Amino acid sequence: MIRGLLDQVAGDDAEQELSVALDAADVFEAIRNNRRREVILRLAAIEANESTDQPTTTIAALAEHIAAVEGDAETVDRDHRRAVYIGLHQSHLGKLDDLGIVSYDPRGTDVVAAADVTALSELITAVEEACDGGEQL
Amino acid sequence: MTVKDAGCIPMPPENAFEAVSNSRRRQAILSLDRSDGPISAGDLAVEIAAIELGIDPSHVTGEQRTRVYISLTQSHLDKLDDVGAVEYDDRSKQIAATDATGPLAEYVRKITTDCYEPTEGDR
Numbered sequence: 527m528i529r530g531l532l533d534q535v536a537g538d539d540a541e542q543e544l545s546v547a548l549d550a551a552d553v554f555e556a557i558r559n560n561r562r563r564e565v566i567l568r569l570a571a572i573e574a575n576e577s578t579d580q581p582t583t584t585i586a587a588l589a590e591h592i593a594a595v596e597g598d599a600e601t602v603d604r605d606h607r608r609a610v611y612i613g614l615h616q617s618h619l620g621k622l623d624d625l626g627i628v629s630y631d632p633r634g635t636d637v638v639a640a641a642d643v644t645a646l647s648e649l650i651t652a653v654e655e656a657c658d659g660g661e662q663l
Numbered sequence: 664m665t666v667k668d669a670g671c672i673p674m675p676p677e678n679a680f681e682a683v684s685n686s687r688r689r690q691a692i693l694s695l696d697r698s699d700g701p702i703s704a705g706d707l708a709v710e711i712a713a714i715e716l717g718i719d720p721s722h723v724t725g726e727q728r729t730r731v732y733i734s735l736t737q738s739h740l741d742k743l744d745d746v747g748a749v750e751y752d753d754r755s756k757q758i759a760a761t762d763a764t765g766p767l768a769e770y771v772r773k774i775t776t777d778c779y780e781p782t783e784g785d786r
Binding site (some may be wrong): 538544545546547548549550551552553554555557558559562563589645652654656657658 | 673777
């Protein structure tokens with residue numbers, strides 16, 4: 527009932543409605559973490575660049591990219607990249623797989639989008655752009 | 664209104680994503696956005712318990728209310744206050760809206776609308 531009410535309230539003035547076949551609570555949990563957001567944004571960028579329905583990358587490429595985004599130096603620090611790799615492997619990719627957003631086999635190297643990463647990236651970007659300043663906790 | 668026209672959220676993205684990552688925190692933001700003034704942690708606990716249990720607020724038992732009340736007052740409301748999503752007075756147990764409450768509520772509604780639970784066939 528509440529869900530229906532929410533839909534109605536938001537539906538009234540939402541011109542541009544995206545459609546993501548995921549439970550909303552799962553989406554909020556997925557995008558809570560910065561590295562998980564980066565994985566989604568990266569897969570969406572690959573989808574846009576390669577015009578593929580099934581954007582695919584590897585855990586090593588993701589670690590490289592995220593370490594570069596997080597670091598200030600021009601070259602990626604090896605230890606940083608390694609720490610990101612381990613975090614992705616031990617936590618974030620498994621979680622995104624459980625939530626149905628990516629497909630990741632911890633015995634392999636490929637990370638494949640399993641949901642509409644472009645729509646998800648639009649949600650992430652909308653919130654990021656709406657936020658301004660202040661000090662991070 | 665499109666996504667971009669929703670209000671500005673006066674906090675770093677990291678804090679906004681953290682604020683709305685928990686269902687009880689999302690509900691606190693939505694309830695406060697709907698109310699005309701401050702609400703009490705006790706009333707909010709009853710409302711959230713009723714929603715979670717799918718029952719009328721008048722049927723929420725003391726025990727059910729207490730379980731939610733403790734998690735709100737010992738964790739969620741402090742967290743929301745720390746990031747500026749709401750203003751929570753620990754002594755009076757009153758919760759008031761901030762400049763961020765309305766815009767955050769808009770995004771919670773927006774994302775909730777855009778997602779739909781997949782049925783078996785969709786997966």
